[in-house]
Amino acid sequence: MSSLKNTLIEVAYSILPITLVVVIIQIALRMSYEDFARFAGGAVLVCIGLILFFLGTKIGIVPIGKMIGEYLPQTGKLSIVILFGLLLGFSVTVAEPDVQVLAMQFSQASQGAVPKLILISAVGIGVAVYIALALLKLIKGWSIKYLIIASYVLVLLLALFTPDSYIPVALDSGGVTTGPMTVPFILALGVGVASTFGGKRDSFGFVGLASVGPILAVLLLGVLFG
Amino acid sequence: MIILSLFSGFTTTLKEVALALGPLFIIVCFFQFFIFHLPGPKFSDVVKGFILTFFGIALFLQGVYAGFIPAGQKMGIMLSELSYNWILIPIGFVIGFVAILAEPAVHVMIDEVDKVTSGSIPGPVLLYCMAIGVAFAVALAMARVLYGIPLAYILIPGYIVAFLMMRYCSEQFISIAFDSGGVATGPMTVSFIMAMTIGVATAIEGRDPVLQGFGMVSLVALAPILTILTLGVIYSKLSKIYDEENSKT
Secondary structure (H helix, E strand, O other): OHHHHHHHHHHHHHHHHHHHHHHHHHHHHOOOHHHHHHHHHHHHHHHHHHHHHHHHHHHHHHHHHHHHHHHHHHOOOHHHHHHHHHHHHHHHHHHOHHHHHHHHHHHHHOOOOOOHHHHHHHHHHHHHHHHHHHHHHHHHOOOHHHHHHHHHHHHHHHHHHOOHHHHHHHHHHHHHOOOOOHHHHHHHHHHHHHHHHOOOOOOOOHHHHHOOHHHHHHHHHHHHHO | OHHHHHOOOHHHHHHHHHHHHHHHHHHHHHHHHHHHOOOHHHHHHHHHHHHHHHHHHHHHHHHHHHHHHHHHHHHHHHHHOOOOHHHHHHHHHHHHHHHHHHOHHHHHHHHHHHHHOOOOOOHHHHHHHHHHHHHHHHHHHHHHHHHOOOHHHHHHHHHHHHHHHHOOOOHHHHHHHHHHHHOOOOHHHHHHHHHHHHHHHHHOOOOOHHHHHOOHHHHHHHHHHHHHHHHHHHHHHHHHHHHHHHHHO
16 A cells, blocks of 8 residues: 555655646646546546556556566577567667656647557657667677767767758657656566676666667668658 | 536547546556456455546646637736736746645655654745745746846756765755655646646747747746755764864764
């Protein structure tokens, strides 16, 4: 039950303060009662939704994600680790609520130029590939410095060739991928791989790398289809 | 009436969430039936977790689609139509500041930094540094939409500064810094603040919601990177001075 209480506090903390600021602005703007009710109703749904979501991930998804993350390296086969790293990286990312919200707003703003499903899949593939890269980094002991610089140089290069309308959303997609679904799974996989295959025992830098992948993937989407 | 309108399109949302969680559920089932063979009660916890997550995401998305996005867009439009629409910049600052103080993921990251530096950077200092960084980022995002500043003018110098600072930081600080980029972007940022910037970009003539409405998250992700790298530079300078003093005595 203490986990329920913690979840309640966590959600209240992350929603209520901004909600309060927004309500003050709405009063100052003299927004209509209907708009206010819409926002307040939305806030209630978001709170309940986040509570259920955090509880669900805590009870079911994080433990099994950790089990899989720890199990894979024990097979001792690099190819299996990478293959399932790719599959799971994709699956946890497309389930991340923030990714859904971003894709929804983009397909709305672009009037359906980029269908939601395509954008979400691109983001998922980007994270998957970069999780695989991050695993290789860990095993081979590559420096995170060069990986990050090389990736951002690649971002800059792709940005030159992609239509302008893809650039802001691509950069934004880097920030939304690392949420409560992805992070625990990636960290578990990183720690498991580090202890089986050797390499430095830190999974730091994993999340950072996982957020460059989707930027590249969405930019590439623009190059190919824009 | 309003309560009903909050749930319009809920079946579509449910379908979307099923599609989003489907792949993960299939993989988990694969592991259960071919490898783990977890005992019944343990696996039923996993299934329960999936069911809770399913409804959690569905309600969250519904609240965002039916409540936050329309309200945020409308607020963005109303604020940008004011004669003193520069007020969006301080409003962005306040919202950014409050958002980060409240973000649970930020507190996790602060504990991490605390471990790496064995407590030499006090938690509250880090928290307020991050909050100010993100506050500036959201304010800058608002200014960008209002005045049509290209995203590249802010991001490219920002990342160049980050890369320069990386030369003076330990690998550990670099890792934490880039890991924390995603930390600042919580559920309110992508849903509500983004809806606001899209609203502003829709209302102001000459702005395009696709071009200027997006990009705010990337600024919010840059802020903690710069904040933590700055602390990393200071920390490595301080520990050098400390080492030199120690070697003298």
